[in-house]
Every structure is written in C-alpha cells, then in structure tokens.
Amino acid sequence: MTLRLHNFFRSSTSTRLRAALNLKGLGYEYVPYALRKGETRTPDYLAMNPAGLVPVLERADGTVLTQSLAIIEWLDERHPEPPLLPPDPDGRARVRSLAYMIACEIHPLNNLRVLGYIGETFGADEAATKAWFTHWVCETFDALEKTLSGSPETGGYCHGDAPGLADICLYAQVWNNRRFDIETERWPTIARIFAALDALPAFRDAAPPNQPDAA
Amino acid sequence: MTLRLHNFFRSSTSTRLRAALNLKGLGYEYVPYALRKGETRTPDYLAMNPAGLVPVLERADGTVLTQSLAIIEWLDERHPEPPLLPPDPDGRARVRSLAYMIACEIHPLNNLRVLGYIGETFGADEAATKAWFTHWVCETFDALEKTLSGSPETGGYCHGDAPGLADICLYAQVWNNRRFDIETERWPTIARIFAALDALPAFRDAAPPNQPDAA
Numbered sequence: 001m002t003l004r005l006h007n008f009f010r011s012s013t014s015t016r017l018r019a020a021l022n023l024k025g026l027g028y029e030y031v032p033y034a035l036r037k038g039e040t041r042t043p044d045y046l047a048m049n050p051a052g053l054v055p056v057l058e059r060a061d062g063t064v065l066t067q068s069l070a071i072i073e074w075l076d077e078r079h080p081e082p083p084l085l086p087p088d089p090d091g092r093a094r095v096r097s098l099a100y101m102i103a104c105e106i107h108p109l110n111n112l113r114v115l116g117y118i119g120e121t122f123g124a125d126e127a128a129t130k131a132w133f134t135h136w137v138c139e140t141f142d143a144l145e146k147t148l149s150g151s152p153e154t155g156g157y158c159h160g161d162a163p164g165l166a167d168i169c170l171y172a173q174v175w176n177n178r179r180f181d182i183e184t185e186r187w188p189t190i191a192r193i194f195a196a197l198d199a200l201p202a203f204r205d206a207a208p209p210n211q212p213d214a215a
Numbered sequence: 216m217t218l219r220l221h222n223f224f225r226s227s228t229s230t231r232l233r234a235a236l237n238l239k240g241l242g243y244e245y246v247p248y249a250l251r252k253g254e255t256r257t258p259d260y261l262a263m264n265p266a267g268l269v270p271v272l273e274r275a276d277g278t279v280l281t282q283s284l285a286i287i288e289w290l291d292e293r294h295p296e297p298p299l300l301p302p303d304p305d306g307r308a309r310v311r312s313l314a315y316m317i318a319c320e321i322h323p324l325n326n327l328r329v330l331g332y333i334g335e336t337f338g339a340d341e342a343a344t345k346a347w348f349t350h351w352v353c354e355t356f357d358a359l360e361k362t363l364s365g366s367p368e369t370g371g372y373c374h375g376d377a378p379g380l381a382d383i384c385l386y387a388q389v390w391n392n393r394r395f396d397i398e399t400e401r402w403p404t405i406a407r408i409f410a411a412l413d414a415l416p417a418f419r420d421a422a423p424p425n426q427p428d429a430a
Contacts, residue, residue, distance in 0.1 A: 050365075051316060051358040067319070070311035077304040089292040096285035101266060104282070108323035117350070122337035135332070143266040150265075 003028040006048070006056040008035050009211035010179070012107055013068040014055045015172035018206035020072045023163065024079045028057075032213035035112055069103055072165060084164045095159045098147065098166035101140050102173045109136040110176065133180045137173075144170075145187040154189065156196055163197060171197045175208050218243040221263070221271040223250050224426035225394070227322055228283035229270045230387035233421035235287045238378065239294045243272075247428035250327055284318055287380060299379045310374045313362065313381035316355050317388045324351040325391065348395045352388075359385075360402040369404065371411055378412060386412045390423055 005021070005028045007014035021028055033039040033054060040052045049056050049066050057065045065071045076084045085092045108114070110133050118124040118132060148154045158166035174184055174194045184191035197203045208214060220236070220243045222229035236243055248254040248269060255267045264271050264281050272280045280286045291299045300307045323329070325348045333339040333347060363369045373381035389399055389409045399406035412418045423429060 050361040051320070051355065053320075065308050065312065067312040067315040069319070070308050070315055073311055074304050074308035077307065089289050092292065093280050093285050093289035096288055097280065097282040100282040100285055104284070104319055104323050105266070105268075108319050109329065114324065118333075118337070121343075121347070122333070122339065124337070128336075132336070140266065146265040 002060045004031055004058040005029065006031045006033060006045075006058065007054045008033050008040075009214045010176075010208045011035070011054050012111070012172040012176040013053075015175055015206050015208060016068045016168045017055045017057065017071055018211075019168045019171060019203050020075055020084065022202035022205055023082060023084065023168075024075055026075070026079065030212055032211070034213070069099065069165075072168065076165075082162065084168070086159060086164070091153070091159060094151075094153060095164055095166045098144065098158050099169045101144055101147075102166075102169040105140045106136050106173060107169075107176070130180045134182055137177055137182055138186075141187050141190060145189055148189040148193070157193055163200065163203070167193065167197055167203075170194065171203050171206075217275045219246055219273040220244065221246045221248060221260075221273060222269045223248050223255075224429045225391075225423045226250070226269050227326070227387040227391040228268075230390055230421050230423060231283045231383045232270045232272065232286055233426075234383045234386060234418050235290055235299060237417035237420055238297060238299065238383075239290055241290070241294065245427055247426070249428070284314065284380075287383065291380075297377065299383070301374060301379070306368070306374060309366075309368060310379055310381045313359065313373050314384045316359055316362075317381075317384040320355045321351050321388055322384075322391070345395045349397055352392055352397055353401075356402050356405060360404055363404040363408070372408055378415065378418070382408065382412055382418075385409065386418050386421075 003021070003026060005017065007017065007030070009032065033045070035054070039045065040054055046052055048064055051066065053066070055068055055071070057071050065074055072084060085095055115129055115133070119129060124132060148158060153159055155161040157163045158170060170190065170193060174190070177184070184194055204210065218236070218241060220232065222232065222245070224247065248260070250269070254260065255269055261267055263279055266281065268281070270283055270286070272286050280289060287299060300310055330344055330348070334344060339347065363373060368374055370376040372378045373385060385405065385408060389405070392399070399409055419425065
C-alpha cells in the first residue's frame, strides 16, 4: 500500500496523523501545502477534500480519507499492531474521551482559520490572539491534568504504559501551544507524558520542526 | 443497567447522546443542568467531570463516561444492535469523518461558552454573534453538502439506509442552528436527511423542545 499524506508541518491534526503512521510503521509520501498561501483552497484540492482542510490520506487507488481522528481509527482497524486503543470498551471510552477533550475542545478553536477570523472580524491583535489561544488551552488542559493525575489508569502515558490515541492528540497539542510560548510546567502530568512521548522516534519524527516543509 | 444522563435540553452534544440512547433502546434517568446558571461549575459537578461540560453518562456503579462521541462509541461496543457504525473499516472511516466534520469543525466554535467569550472579550453583540455562528455552520455545511450529495454511499441517511453516528451529529447540529434561525434549504441533501431523521421517534424524542427542562 502506497500512501500519500497531504499535510502541513505545523498543523496539529497533521502531526497526529504522522505520529499514528509512524507508530504503525507505515511509510508515506509527504505532500506539503502552505496553508497561509491558500494551497488547500485550490479547485484541485477542494475536489479531493471539499472542506479544504489538512490532513488527507490518499491511498494507492486514489481514494482519500479525511478527518485525522477518523483516519487514525481506520489505521487502527486496518493495521491493528501496535494498537492505539485499549482492548476493553471502558478503556477505549477513556482514551477516546481524553483525545476528544483536545480534539473537540481546544484545537477547533485555535487553528489557523479561526485565529485569522478573530483578527479580521474582531480586530484581535497579536496579544488578543495569544490570550484567546491560551484561554482555550488552559480551560481544557487544567481539566485534563486533573483527569490524568487523579486516575490510576494513567501510566507512563495517558492510559497505561503504551502510547495511543490520547497521547497522539496530547503530543500534537503541546507542539501547537509552543507557537504561543505556552509551556507545560503548569500541568506536571501532561509535561511528564509529553517528555516520554518526545523520546520516542515515532513521535519525534512527527514533530513540526522535523518535517520537510518546516520553515 | 440503570443509566443517569447529566445533560441540558438545548446542548447539541446532549441531543446526540439522547438520540444514541434512544436508538439503542436504553432507558435513562434525565438529570438537567441549567448551563447559564453555572450548574455544571459547582464543586460536585466538577468532581464528576473536571471539564464542567455536559453530557455525562453515569452508570449504576457511580462511574461516569464523558465526551459525547466517546460515550456513543462505547454504547455501540457494549450494545451492538442496532449498529451506529458500518461493519467495514472504509464505511466506518466515512461515517466518522462526516461526524467529526460537525463535531470538530462546527460545534466547538458555536457552543455557549464560546459565544459568551466573544461577547465578553470582543464585545460581539447579537448580530456579530449570529454572524460568527452562521459563518462556521456554512463553512462546514457547504462542504458536508458537497460530500453527501456527491457520494453513492449516501442513502436515505448519511451512509446507506440506516441512521448512525453521522446522522446523530447532523440532527443535533440542525437543531442547534435553529437558535440562530439558520434553516437548511441551502443544503438540500442535509435538509432531506434531517427530515427523514426527524420522522423517527428515537430522534424526535431526543430533540431539544421535547425535553423536561425545555423552556
């Protein structure tokens, strides 16, 4: 299977998918798009993904998969080893819940198109944009820290001692936070897990600065 | 199994979970919270869910599940009939992608706490709030309409002829849109699917106006 990953080095959802592909040991062709230049808004791109978003995973037959979390679940079903979700429904619910705290409560508010919109519509300057970004990170990371630190199910990673879906989201979000100089000291469990993930080649190789289109 | 649903009639994520519970034929005790009165920010509520969000599904043993999509996946694993996801990985990826278009691109930007924040921080008045809400709905519903109308996999519902996870998200979002008088004529496929869903008791009984705490 030849896979092509349509993505952008700094995109948090792209980082998630790169980490998942690396964990699964799947090679892929890296196809970069400069979001700020509108390269995902061209007719060709919109024909592939009407939402105009990255990442898109294209398969050898030309069919495509969209939405990072849907693609990661697909990868986990098609390539079960190593698993990115626990085997038991309760564990799976916990990991998905941790992942969605980031994917549904932080990232959608803090991606490039939203930051652009608050600048254009509400005149948010750099300081106001940073305040907006930081507010949504703190709202959820404070709750995530409590959830992780208060649970015996948290191990070396978010759930036990193998990295999975929640770790993938956490890792990508911490990188995203660095764009606004938000460091993780405030959240010791998140900081500890991030450091453990960052020591793994599958994650490190997925990090924004290590991509071919990194500035 | 006795389930308690901690939720709010108008919350879109609560509507999703009510529809899923109804489709599975699972009864539950309805526990309402007035979000505007801060009833999900009390110490007791935060002890149950540190994120302070609805819905929460509490089981007979007092353990809780959070994040609507994680709970719905759990319900689907624990109570497989009728399935809310197709049996094949490609179909599951498609349905999850449609669901996440709504759950990760529209709803997080348009929930009560975000609308409150743009009012307080950027001084958005009613017209500006409506413009914000409408912008994010249209961005994704335009793409969703293209995706649904252009695919032979779309049937009476989002994927074939049985309602599932994507329909649950679509149904809840269309109800949410009505708060700002956004009607669905602009998106004929979405409108058709919503009408089909609204004719099903499982969905109709989950709709905001049909809840005990509806204003």
